[in-house]
Amino acid sequence: MDQPSEQGTVFGAHIPFVTYCGIEALDVQEGRTRLRLALRPEHANNLGIAHGGVICTLLDVALGTAARLSAARPVVTLDMQTRFLAPGRDVLLAEGRVTRAGRSVIFCEAEIRDVQGELVASATGLLKPVGESGQR
Template sequence: MHSPEKTPVDTSTLFAQVGFNQLLDLRREFAEDGVSRLVLNARPELTNNFHNLHGGVIMTMLDGAMSSAALSRSGFRKAVVTIEMSTAFLKPGRGRLVAHGKAIGGGRSVCFCEARLEDETGELVARAMGTFKYVSA
């Protein structure tokens, strides 16, 4: 029996549709061939008691960079959900921050990724590793 052909799915716009990314003003500069870059300008309402970028915002940036890398690795034909994520915080985040994501392995159902977050001087603020499951959009 012949199964109906699926219409190709385009998940390239999913990032912009996430309300939390809009609230943070988190921007994806690019995502292609398993590599991504996100940027955010820290502002007072995103900081902790020490006036540094809140750890949850840092983790959101790293997660977004890795998931964007995973999406681009699939050619934006699948969606992803985070299965696990490990984060190391190395120094306070301030100013303009850039998250770099990279898909480093996996197969048809999961993607292994890594990310690093740098401040405007290029110093490493945090890094992460994560596993992402491909799902239907």
């Protein structure tokens, strides 16, 4: 199992956009990941809650991290279906997991909860492994 890592490094690869957003890896292992995002003022929409794009980004990183660790190579998102269920505030915790992995595509699901455990958003995704095995 990979250990929690510095901000922006979520599966052995440094991703500048993840650093920019402030997403932190709490626990990453094959087929499952837990992430954390402490919301900043620039993450807000005009209502003062997490912007939908921030929520989608956190879900996509959770899906991608789980899929990448399962495939042991880079992945790209082919499709993501998102459900927004409650306003995101303060600190958000995301969990992504692989539900089925084939040779050419990986099916995943992810959830975001606030620190009180309320479900903020969920997503299902279809991801495609690309590149060479072991490539970071």
